[in-house]
Amino acid sequence: MNGFSHAFQQAVDLVAAADPKLVEIVFLSLRISLVAVLFGCAVGLPLGALIAVNRFVGRRTVIVLLNGLLGLPSVVVGLVVYLLLSRAGPLGSWGILFTPTAMVIAQAILITPTVAALSRQVVADAWQEYREQLRSLGETGFGAAGTLLWDLRFSLVTIVLAGFGRAVSEVGAVMIVGGNIDGVTRVMTTTIALETSKGDLPLALGLGFILLAIVLVLNAGAFLVKETAQRRYG
Amino acid sequence: MTATLDTRAPLRLLPLRLDNVTFGVGTRQIICGISATLEAGPRTMILGPNGAGKSVLLRLCHGLLKPTGGSVAWNSSELSGPRRQAMVFQRPVMLRRTALGNVTYALRLAGVPRRELEEQGLQALRTVGLEAHARHAARVLSGGEQQRLALARVWALHPEVLFLDEPTANLDPGSTHEIERIISNLHAAGTKIVMVTHNLGQAHRLGDEILFLHEGRLVERAAADRFLRRPESAEAARFLEGELPW
Numbered sequence: 001m002n003g004f005s006h007a008f009q010q011a012v013d014l015v016a017a018a019d020p021k022l023v024e025i026v027f028l029s030l031r032i033s034l035v036a037v038l039f040g041c042a043v044g045l046p047l048g049a050l051i052a053v054n055r056f057v058g059r060r061t062v063i064v065l066l067n068g069l070l071g072l073p074s075v076v077v078g079l080v081v082y083l084l085l086s087r088a089g090p091l092g093s094w095g096i097l098f099t100p101t102a103m104v105i106a107q108a109i110l111i112t113p114t115v116a117a118l119s120r121q122v123v124a125d126a127w128q129e130y131r132e133q134l135r136s137l138g139e140t141g142f143g144a145a146g147t148l149l150w151d152l153r154f155s156l157v158t159i160v161l162a163g164f165g166r167a168v169s170e171v172g173a174v175m176i177v178g179g180n181i182d183g184v185t186r187v188m189t190t191t192i193a194l195e196t197s198k199g200d201l202p203l204a205l206g207l208g209f210i211l212l213a214i215v216l217v218l219n220a221g222a223f224l225v226k227e228t229a230q231r232r233y234g
Numbered sequence: 235m236t237a238t239l240d241t242r243a244p245l246r247l248l249p250l251r252l253d254n255v256t257f258g259v260g261t262r263q264i265i266c267g268i269s270a271t272l273e274a275g276p277r278t279m280i281l282g283p284n285g286a287g288k289s290v291l292l293r294l295c296h297g298l299l300k301p302t303g304g305s306v307a308w309n310s311s312e313l314s315g316p317r318r319q320a321m322v323f324q325r326p327v328m329l330r331r332t333a334l335g336n337v338t339y340a341l342r343l344a345g346v347p348r349r350e351l352e353e354q355g356l357q358a359l360r361t362v363g364l365e366a367h368a369r370h371a372a373r374v375l376s377g378g379e380q381q382r383l384a385l386a387r388v389w390a391l392h393p394e395v396l397f398l399d400e401p402t403a404n405l406d407p408g409s410t411h412e413i414e415r416i417i418s419n420l421h422a423a424g425t426k427i428v429m430v431t432h433n434l435g436q437a438h439r440l441g442d443e444i445l446f447l448h449e450g451r452l453v454e455r456a457a458a459d460r461f462l463r464r465p466e467s468a469e470a471a472r473f474l475e476g477e478l479p480w
Contacts (some may be wrong), residue, residue, distance in 0.1 A: 002280045108437070127329060130327055132293075132298050132321075132327075133321065133323065133326075133327035134327075135298055136296060136298065136317075136320065136321045136323075137317070137320075137339075137340050137343050138316055138317040138343050138344070138386075139343055143343075147329070147339075151329050151331075152330075153330075154330075229330075231372075232371055233330040233331075233371045233373055233374070234328075234371055234372075234373025234374040
C-alpha cells in the first residue's frame with residue numbers, strides 16, 4: 001500500500017510538472033486518435049446515414065454485419081493491418097509499419113464500423129419521423145442522408161466522441177502495428193501496459209489519470225453540447 | 235391566376251386521374267377501387283370516419299405511397315425538375331434550423347438560386363405572419379406556429395396542388411382560424427386544395443366539393459353545400475348525424 005501511495009504521489013508530480021516525456025506521449029496519442037476519428041467519421045457518418053435512408057438488396061445483412069463489427073476486437077484489427085503492412089504483405093512497399101500512420105490506419109478501421117453502426121441507428125430512428133416530409137419536398141438518397149446528418153448533429157457528437165474514446169483507449173491494435181517504439185510510436189495505452197509490466201508505476205499511473213480525465217471531459221462536453229442544443233433548437 | 239401558372243409550368247399537373255386505385259397491406263385492403271378525377275379549381279375536402287382511408291388516399295395522390303392496384307396519373311409527368319405539388323401533414327416536421335432556414339431549405343430543393351433564397355423565404359414568412367420569428371429555432375415554436383411555418387414552406391414553393399392531412403387537428407380555435415385563412419389565400423393565389431378534415435364546420439367553410447370515403451370506398455362525391463345539407467348515401471347521412479354540428 002505504501003508503495004502504491006508513493007507511486008501515486010510521483011504520478012501527480014509528473015502530471016503537475018508536465019514531464020516532457022509524458023507530454024510527448026499524450027500529444028502523440030491525441031494526434032493519432034484525432035486523425036483516426038476524422039477518417040472514421042468521414043466514412044462512418046455518411047455510410048450509416050445512407051444505409052438508414054435507402055432501401056437496397058442485402059440491406060439487412062449489411063446492418064447485421066455492421067452491428068457485429070461494433071464488437072470488433074482491436075487485436076484482430078491490429079493483426080490484419082500488420083499483415084497488410086508488413087514487408088511481405090501486399091502494402092509492404094509503403095514502408096509504414098511501426099509508424100504513427102500505421103496506427104492511424106488501424107484505429108480508423110476499428111472505429112469506422114462503430115461510428116457507422118451507431119449513426120445508422122440514430123438516423124434510422126429519426127428517418128421514421130422525417131421520411132414523408134422530406135420525400136414530399138423532393139429530397140431523397142444522398143440529399144436526405146446529408147439533411148439528417150446535419151439535423152441530428154448534436155446527437156451525433158456523442159457518437160463521434162464514443163469513436164474517439166474507443167480509439168484513444170484502445171491498446172491491442174496500436175501495440176501490434178506501432179510496435180511501442182520509445183519516442184516514435186509510444187502512446188498512452190501502450191506505455192501504461194509496458195511501464196506496468198516493467199514495474200514503473202508512476203508514469204503508468206500518471207498517464208492513466210490523464211486518459212481518464214480526457215474521457216471524462218469529452219463526455220461532459222458531449223453532454224453539455226446536447227443539452228444546450230436541445231434548449232436552443234428543440 | 236391561370237396566366238401565372240402557365241408561364242411557370244408549360245404543362246399543367248392537373249387534372250389528376252385515379253383509376254380503380256387499390257391499396258392494401260398484407261391481406262387488409264385500405265383503399266378499394268377508387269376512381270375519381272381531381273380538376274383544377276374547386277377546393278376538395280375528403281371526409282369520412284376514422285379508418286376510411288382518407289390519409290392513405292392523400293398519400294397515394296401525392297406519391298408517398300404506390301397503389302397496389304389501378305393507377306394514379308397526372309396530366310403531365312413530374313419526372314423532371316422540382317415537385318409542383320406539396321403536402322402539409324397533421325404534425326409538421328421541422329428541421330433543427332431557424333424558421334427561415336426551414337423555408338429556404340424547401341426553396342433550395344425547388345431549385346431557387348442561392349441569392350434569392352432569403353428574400354423569398356422572408357416573403358413567405360410574412361404571408362403567414364411569422365417574420366418576427368424568422369431567426370428563431372423552428373422546433374421551439376408553438377404547435378400553431380409550426381403549422382403556419384409548414385404553410386409558409388409550402389407557400390414559398392407556389393405548388394400547383396396542395397394536399398393537407400388534417401392540418402388543424404391538434405390546434406386551438408385561434409390557430410385553426412389562422413390556418414384556414416392561409417389556406418384560403420393559397421387557393422386564391424391559384425393553388426388547388428385537396429384536404430382531409432374531420433371537422434364539418436371546416437369542410438363547410440373551406441370546401442367547394444366533398445369526397446366522402448367509407449371503408450376504403452368513394453361512396454359519395456358532391457358539392458359541399460349539397461352534401462352537408464342532404465347527403466345521398468346512407469353512410470354519409472349516418473356520418474353527418476354522428477358528427478358534432480358546426
